[in-house]
Amino acid sequence: MDEQLPTFTARQEGSGAAVEVIPFAPGHARAVLGPHLHGDLELMYFADGAGTDRLGDARFDVDAGDLLLVTPGIVHDASGLGTARGWAVEFDADAARRGSDADRPGGLWWANPLLAPFVAAGQAPHYARFHVPGPDRPRWVERLREMQREQEARDQGWHDVVQALLHVTLIDLARLAAPYATGLRQQGDSVLADVFDVIDARYREPLSTADVADAVGMTPGYLTTLVRRRTGRTVLDWILEKRMAAARDLLLSTDMSAEAVAQAVGFTDPRYFNRRFRRYHGLSPGRWRSTARASNLLPG
Numbered sequence: 326m327d328e329q330l331p332t333f334t335a336r337q338e339g340s341g342a343a344v345e346v347i348p349f350a351p352g353h354a355r356a357v358l359g360p361h362l363h364g365d366l367e368l369m370y371f372a373d374g375a376g377t378d379r380l381g382d383a384r385f386d387v388d389a390g391d392l393l394l395v396t397p398g399i400v401h402d403a404s405g406l407g408t409a410r411g412w413a414v415e416f417d418a419d420a421a422r423r424g425s426d427a428d429r430p431g432g433l434w435w436a437n438p439l440l441a442p443f444v445a446a447g448q449a450p451h452y453a454r455f456h457v458p459g460p461d462r463p464r465w466v467e468r469l470r471e472m473q474r475e476q477e478a479r480d481q482g483w484h485d486v487v488q489a490l491l492h493v494t495l496i497d498l499a500r501l502a503a504p505y506a507t508g509l510r511q512q513g514d515s516v517l518a519d520v521f522d523v524i525d526a527r528y529r530e531p532l533s534t535a536d537v538a539d540a541v542g543m544t545p546g547y548l549t550t551l552v553r554r555r556t557g558r559t560v561l562d563w564i565l566e567k568r569m570a571a572a573r574d575l576l577l578s579t580d581m582s583a584e585a586v587a588q589a590v591g592f593t594d595p596r597y598f599n600r601r602f603r604r605y606h607g608l609s610p611g612r613w614r615s616t617a618r619a620s621n622l623l624p625g
Contacts, residue, residue: 332362335415344420344487346472347413351406355413360402365417366443367395368498370457372466376407385454390462392455392498394443412469420488440495442502455502468494489617493577496570516541520552520560528567529591534560568592569605576614583610 333355335343343365347355351374355361360379369378371391378385378393379402385393387409395401442455457465472490475483523540524532537560538548552560568590575586587598602610 332364333415335365335417335420344414344416344472344476344484344491346469346476346487347415348411348473349403349406349413350410351408353403353406356403356406359404360400362398363395363401363415364397365415366397366440367401367416368414368494369393369395370411370414370465370469371409372411372462372469374406374408374410376409377405378403379405380453383453387454390457390459392457392501394453394455396443396453412473414469414472414491414494416491420491442498455498457501461497465494465497485616493617496574516543516551520548521563524560524564524567528564528571529589531593532564532591537564564591565601565605569602572598572602572610573613576610577617586610 335345349355349369369392371387371389371393373389375386375388378387379400380393380395381399385391387393387406468490472487475486475490519541520537523537527536527540534549535545538545541548543551549559552558552563558566571590572586575581575589576583579586581589583599583602584595587595590598592598592601599609602608602613606613608616
């Protein structure tokens with residue numbers, strides 16, 4: 326990382342993972358500053374106006390509804406933003422982790438599937454720009470405004486609300502962005518693409534590393550080594566990630582019981598599901614649902 330350039334990280338305010346929501350407009354301090362670096366991840370949403378932004382050697386024309394993803398260590402130059410207005414959300418990797426991962430500072434941020442779009446952005450600059458369809462933009466704007474309000478008011482529990490809103494934003498981003506498997510194929514990594522395809526298609530049923538290895542034509546031992554080397558996680562880790570993401574989606578969008586959710590995402594024992602969910606999220610499925618709904622996180 327070039328120490329000659331100013332470097333920004335998300336502010337730590339009290340306990341919890343660092344998230345900072347920054348509204349930007351013409352003449353914003355970062356734009357006036359010129360080239361700078363980020364020590365954390367950053368998502369920029371452009372609500373209106375137009376301009377240009379530079380990430381490394383890539384130049385992006387930005388307009389209303391655009392999203393830009395900034396990865397750690399890349400040179401970011403926002404001096405050409407022109408009339409563009411919106412929000413930047415800076416966050417450290419722990420803000421997107423749950424459960425046992427949150428106790429492992431310094432882990433590989435790109436091993437979290439919710440951050441798959443940032444993985445693609447870091448490896449291929451043209452993946453760093455996405456576009457929110459017109460009907461979805463009011464939801465993005467309201468969520469970012471709510472994050473800003475919580476940060477400014479600093480009422481009790483504001484850290485938790487901002488982090489929860491960030492989590493749902495990352496889910497929306499993951500849905501919006503090209504699927505991770507597609508991005509991997511475009512980068513020539515067809516083996517990992519096939520692995521993620523198998524997990525996506527079969528996570529609802531009993532699924533082991535051996536099952537995935539058989540589906541992609543490899544031995545379990547070789548596949549385990551390959552996936553760990555390339556992603557920092559095991560095949561079973563990725564299966565659990567997929568099931569937890571699917572469980573969160575069902576808890577938010579339906580009134581299914583925790584037992585029904587467990588069965589729907591591939592757990593045959595509801596008690597085991599409850600234990601894993603609590604370890605992963607720090608809350609029981611029921612408490613997680615009530616907390617998320619109290620924060621108005623239902624999908625729009």
